[in-house]
Amino acid sequence: MDNVRFNPRFADVAPYDAKYLPADCLLSANESPYNLPDDIRYEIRKRLKRLDYNRYPDPLANELRDLIAEANGLERENVVVGNGGDELLFNTALAFGGPGRKFLNCPPTFSVYAANAELTGTEVVNVPRLANFRIDEMGVLTRVAEGDIDFIIVTSPNNPTGQLVSDDFIRHLLESTDALVMVDEAYGEFARTTCRPLLERHKNLVILRTFSKAFSCAGVRLGYLLGDAAVINEYLKVRQPYSVDAVSQLIGCTVYQNRQMFSPNIQGIIEERDRLMEGLKEIEGVQAFPSDANFILVRVAGASEVWEKLYERGVLVRDFSHAPMLEDCLRLSVGTPKENNALLKGLRKVLKERNRAQQA
Ligand code: PMP
Numbered sequence: 001m002d003n004v005r006f007n008p009r010f011a012d013v014a015p016y017d018a019k020y021l022p023a024d025c026l027l028s029a030n031e032s033p034y035n036l037p038d039d040i041r042y043e044i045r046k047r048l049k050r051l052d053y054n055r056y057p058d059p060l061a062n063e064l065r066d067l068i069a070e071a072n073g074l075e076r077e078n079v080v081v082g083n084g085g086d087e088l089l090f091n092t093a094l095a096f097g098g099p100g101r102k103f104l105n106c107p108p109t110f111s112v113y114a115a116n117a118e119l120t121g122t123e124v125v126n127v128p129r130l131a132n133f134r135i136d137e138m139g140v141l142t143r144v145a146e147g148d149i150d151f152i153i154v155t156s157p158n159n160p161t162g163q164l165v166s167d168d169f170i171r172h173l174l175e176s177t178d179a180l181v182m183v184d185e186a187y188g189e190f191a192r193t194t195c196r197p198l199l200e201r202h203k204n205l206v207i208l209r210t211f212s213k214a215f216s217c218a219g220v221r222l223g224y225l226l227g228d229a230a231v232i233n234e235y236l237k238v239r240q241p242y243s244v245d246a247v248s249q250l251i252g253c254t255v256y257q258n259r260q261m262f263s264p265n266i267q268g269i270i271e272e273r274d275r276l277m278e279g280l281k282e283i284e285g286v287q288a289f290p291s292d293a294n295f296i297l298v299r300v301a302g303a304s305e306v307w308e309k310l311y312e313r314g315v316l317v318r319d320f321s322h323a324p325m326l327e328d329c330l331r332l333s334v335g336t337p338k339e340n341n342a343l344l345k346g347l348r349k350v351l352k353e354r355n356r357a358q359q360a
Contacts, residue, residue: 013118023316025339030159030187030295032216033335034265036255044254048247057246060236064244064252068224071256072196077229080236081252083243085186085210085223089153090116092206094238096151096180097122104143104152106135108325110159110184125149128325133161133289133297137169144177151180156195157187160320160331162291170195174202180231182206186223189214189266190273191292196226203228213294214266215255222252269294273334279344280332285351295333300347302354303328309350315343 020029036044061081069079082088093116097103102123105113109129117124127139135154143149152173156165165183174181181204183195188209198205206227211217222244225235244252277296280288287299300306303321307330310317317333320326332343 009121010119013115016112016115019318021311021316023311024314025335025342026316027333027335027339027343028316028318028331029218030213030293030331030333031218032213032265032269032294033333033339034216036216037258037261040254040258040261043258044251047250047254051246051250053246055246056242057244057249059241061244061249061252064249064256065224067253067256068226071259072226074199074226075229078199078226078232079224080232080239081222081224081244081249082239083223083248084212084221085184085208086112087221087239087243088208088223088225088235089113089184090119091235091238092151092153092180092182093117093120093122095234101150102148104140104149104179106140106154106158108133108161108320108323109153109155111323113153122150129158129161133158133163135163135165135169137166137172141172141176144173144179147177149177149179151182152177153182153184155184155186157191157291157293159187159293160295160318160326160329161297162289162293162295164191164193164292167195167198170205171198171202174198174205178204180204180206182208184208186210187213187293187295189262190270190294192270193292199226199228203231206231211252211255214269215259215262216265217251217255220248220251222248269334272337272340275337276332276334276340276344279340280347283344283348283351285355286347295331297326297329297331299328300330300351301328303330305354306330306347306350309353310343310346313342313346313350315339315346317343 065076065079069076097120099121103117104125154165188194211222289297307319318331320329
């Protein structure tokens with residue numbers, strides 16, 4: 001047979017492209033620029049020696065669930081662990097979306113939300129952000145008041161634009177709808193804030209967190225949700241039984257037990273973000289948007305060309321200039337001081353050379 005019964009629903013779907021390329025300065029994926037601390041890596045190696053590789057892992061990663069629950073003043077039933085935040089986002093669309101169901105999205109934001117809706121046949125209702133990338137709070141509340149939205153994701157701080165969502169707005173939203181409201185706090189550690197206290201009174205709130213950013217584990221694939229036991233149970237219904245493998249569980253427990261070791265790097269990244277912001281403000285032709293995350297969105301004329309010139313200099317950033325509402329935007333992840341210097345120097349040079357060429 002030289003024919004296959006492809007599913008026409010996916011005919012126009014493009015596979016996700018992280019746009020990852022080799023470079024000296026990897027500033028495109030919002031990872032931590034720091035590997036795990038040596039002490040943690042040593043402890044992981046020690047624990048791995050006792051691992052029964054031949055056995056299936058605990059399907060629910062209960063040891064890690066218990067650690068996370070305890071640290072958040074919750075019970076095991078309020079936590080589910082996933083293969084990265086990405087798996088939990090997909091499971092959100094599976095459990096709360098589907099044909100005939102509606103997802104309220106606030107673009108520009110993490111593109112995976114809308115992609116998951118498309119894959120699961122969920123209708124996307126867009127309430128675009130304002131020109132300064134703040135959420136259109138009135139727009140969201142007005143749309144939600146129609147009563148047909150099944151789930152909402154608000155990202156705080158938002159990727160790729162960097163802004164926090166106000167606690168007052170989240171509280172208001174939670175009170176005005178029975179839709180599931182996910183607050184994606186993938187970058188929350190860099191803002192030193194969380195809406196976790198709202199869990200006590202709001203059954204329809206679920207919080208997403210990840211080990212990939214502040215905890216230097218993007219390569220491991222671990223994320224988790226905090227929520228009401230009945231909400232978490234919906235996730236247990238749709239999840240792949242063994243999606244979090246034994247090695248990831250072991251690493252997750254070790255990292256979580258030692259999470260205070262990450263404080264200096266988190267503090268350092270916040271300070272570097274502020275320094276990078278100051279440096280960017282001094283470069284003519286660059287508009288930098290305020291950020292509470294470990295990246296900064298900038299607008300610069302001819303962004304794709306600037307991206308290319310930076311890449312030629314060994315600095316990889318993320319080009320968003322073809323995304324809706326992000327014309328001429330690049331997202332710069334905060335790296336080590338040395339990487340950030342290379343980025344600032346590169347940007348200065350590229351723009352200066354361009355100015356010179358235009359004047360000639
Ligand atoms: N949420 C947001 C806003 C993100 O930017 C990311 C990663 N880019 C994720 C969730 C998922 O991260 P991970 O799958 O690595 O946990």
